[in-house]
Amino acid sequence: xxxxxxxxxxxxxxxxxxxxxxxxxxxxxxxxxxxxxxxxxxxxxxxxxxxxxxxxxxxxxxxxxxxxxxxxxxxxxxxxxxxxxxxxxxxxxxxxxxxxxxxxxxxxxxxxxxxxxxxxxxxxxxxxxxxxxxxxxxxxxxxxxxxxxxxxxxxxxxxxxxxxxxxxxxxxxxxxxxxxxxxxxxxxxxxxxxxxxxxxxxxx
Amino acid sequence: xxxxxxxxxxxxxxxxxxxxxxxxxxxxxxxxxxxxxxxxxxxxxxxxxxxxxxxxxxxxxxxxxxxxxxxxxxxxxxxxxxxxxxxxxxxxxxxxxxxxxxxxxxxxxxxxxxxxxxxxxxxxxxxxxxxxxxxxxxxxxxxxxxxxxxxxxxxxxxxxxxxxxxxxxxxxxxxxxxxxxxxxxxxxxxxxxxxxxxxxxxxxxxxxxxxxxxxxxxxxxxxxxxxxxxxxxxxxxxxxxxxxxxxxxxxxxxxxxxxxxxxxxxxxxxxxxxxxxxxxxxxxxxxxxxxxxxxxxxxxxxxxxxxxxxxxxxxxxxxxxxxxxxxxxxxxxxxxxxxxxxxxxxxxxxxxxx
Numbered sequence: 001x002x003x004x005x006x007x008x009x010x011x012x013x014x015x016x017x018x019x020x021x022x023x024x025x026x027x028x029x030x031x032x033x034x035x036x037x038x039x040x041x042x043x044x045x046x047x048x049x050x051x052x053x054x055x056x057x058x059x060x061x062x063x064x065x066x067x068x069x070x071x072x073x074x075x076x077x078x079x080x081x082x083x084x085x086x087x088x089x090x091x092x093x094x095x096x097x098x099x100x101x102x103x104x105x106x107x108x109x110x111x112x113x114x115x116x117x118x119x120x121x122x123x124x125x126x127x128x129x130x131x132x133x134x135x136x137x138x139x140x141x142x143x144x145x146x147x148x149x150x151x152x153x154x155x156x157x158x159x160x161x162x163x164x165x166x167x168x169x170x171x172x173x174x175x176x177x178x179x180x181x182x183x184x185x186x187x188x189x190x191x192x193x194x195x196x197x198x199x200x201x202x203x204x
Numbered sequence: 205x206x207x208x209x210x211x212x213x214x215x216x217x218x219x220x221x222x223x224x225x226x227x228x229x230x231x232x233x234x235x236x237x238x239x240x241x242x243x244x245x246x247x248x249x250x251x252x253x254x255x256x257x258x259x260x261x262x263x264x265x266x267x268x269x270x271x272x273x274x275x276x277x278x279x280x281x282x283x284x285x286x287x288x289x290x291x292x293x294x295x296x297x298x299x300x301x302x303x304x305x306x307x308x309x310x311x312x313x314x315x316x317x318x319x320x321x322x323x324x325x326x327x328x329x330x331x332x333x334x335x336x337x338x339x340x341x342x343x344x345x346x347x348x349x350x351x352x353x354x355x356x357x358x359x360x361x362x363x364x365x366x367x368x369x370x371x372x373x374x375x376x377x378x379x380x381x382x383x384x385x386x387x388x389x390x391x392x393x394x395x396x397x398x399x400x401x402x403x404x405x406x407x408x409x410x411x412x413x414x415x416x417x418x419x420x421x422x423x424x425x426x427x428x429x430x431x432x433x434x435x436x437x438x439x440x441x442x443x444x445x446x447x448x449x450x451x452x453x454x455x456x457x458x459x460x461x462x463x464x465x466x467x468x469x470x471x472x473x474x475x476x477x478x479x480x481x482x483x484x485x486x487x488x489x490x491x492x493x494x495x496x497x498x499x500x501x502x503x504x505x506x507x508x509x510x511x512x513x514x515x516x517x518x519x520x521x522x523x524x525x526x527x528x529x530x531x532x533x534x535x536x537x538x539x540x541x542x543x544x545x546x547x548x549x550x551x552x553x554x555x556x557x558x
Contacts (some may be wrong), residue, residue: 032523127251135459135462137459138459144367144369145367146370151371151375151460151529153528188493190495191493191495191523193523194521194524
């Protein structure tokens with residue numbers, strides 16, 4: 001399913017009425033009903049619920065690169081949800097020792113563990129490097145199956161697929177609607193690396 | 205199982221493990237049919253206690269472009285309820301009647317697993333896998349999240365989860381993958397890797413039409429059975445191989461249309477599917493960018509750059525290989541065939557430029 005012109009116009013109108021900055025989420029948004037037993041949600045309602053869900057589900061924790069803010073590390077919202085910076089140099093991950101098995105880079109967007117090295121995806125609607133060409137079906141099936149586009153490689157930790165796969169269809173529609181409305185960021189995220197692969201060669 | 209595979213398997217299990225409670229709740233809410241039979245013999249394939257004695261109406265078939273499954277020997281069957289027929293008005297999206305059942309058996313010396321598809325009365329499809337006992341007497345329903353068995357050429361045998369079944373079978377317009385106009389054409393490709401040889405009495409389009417099990421098939425496909433309209437025999441076999449192994453996901457009518465990567469062939473000659481596949485592959489930029497390759501092509505024709513198509517077909521990493529499900533070993537014969545096609549295409553283009 002591709003977004004229609006109508007949908008794009010509705011998204012633009014809804015965005016004009018809704019501030020883009022993520023935090024704080026106002027209390028009313030937390031109360032947006034899921035409409036499971038009522039009429040379908042309007043685009044504006046879906047957008048608001050999607051924004052709320054993306055915020056409280058912690059998507060920015062890993063998909064927005066962190067930087068040092070005035071009060072310490074925080075998501076760099078100028079690169080909101082654009083994933084691991086493709087131009088960042090990342091040294092090979094430390095070798096795990098003892099009970100420690102996971103390491104993350106300072107941006108919180110690259111993770112090393114028993115699965116290899118995963119780089120968080122660009123969730124913005126950029127057509128070449130983000131979700132711009134994805135459909136609602138692609139997104140829903142990715143979350144439901146834990147596979148890229150619902151049928152490709154595994155989506156790797158720390159993406160909490162076992163929890164997120166329990167989102168309702170309506171929630172996933174709201175999340176995808178919101179993600180398609182945010183500013184596109186052109187950022188090509190590296191492919192994941194299998195265990196034992198050197199990272200230095202991979203990150204420019 | 206080596207450390208790499210164990211680690212990736214752990215990660216895969218973590219992200220694919222179904223939440224049974226949620227699934228059960230969904231089933232209750234949607235009024236699903238009775239549970240799947242616990243034994244394969246109860247699905248209607250063979251008589252209990254006599255696995256070689258098939259039920260009446262169960263027909264064996266063999267697609268001309270089979271899926272590579274780590275070298276498994278495979279057998280396939282279909283059952284159509286009496287008095288029903290497949291509607292082939294759209295030659296590339298057959299409509300199967302309610303009650304249709306299909307089975308595919310995987311063997312490595314002995315029967316390991318049989319996969320099962322059934323069309324329900326409400327039109328939905330359901331999928332299951334059955335694991336054979338060591339004596340070959342019967343098979344039992346595998347867990348919904350799949351299973352890992354010891355054995356097989358890769359040292360472990362992966363029984364797919366239901367989610368994995370859907371990943372492949374719900375990609376295209378119709379979830380039946382190997383029973384189609386092109387796959388059952390009597391004009392079988394002699395270069396198709398791992399295919400059963402053509403033989404008299406083989407189930408094909410003419411047989412299905414003559415027995416009334418296939419209706420509304422365009423007459424032209426009987427007088428001229430479907431054939432990939434390739435330039436050379438090698439191209440025909442290579443594109444057929446990609447169709448059988450990759451076309452169920454990379455189909456313009458399927459879920460991955462946004463990738464603009466077409467590997468499916470059409471029986472309808474008007475679809476010009478050879479041109480579509482060539483256009484989406486040859487010298488086209490790849491969205492999959494392996495580390496160290498800044499500007500890769502899906503199929504590079506310059507004679508020295510790697511093609512991501514070949515990298516993915518030749519990879520054993522679960523993070524890169526294609527197809528991503530049901531394969532642990534590289535299909536050397538299939539890879540060599542596709543490589544021959546690329547080389548042939550490069551020479552053809554070089555000659556054209558002279």
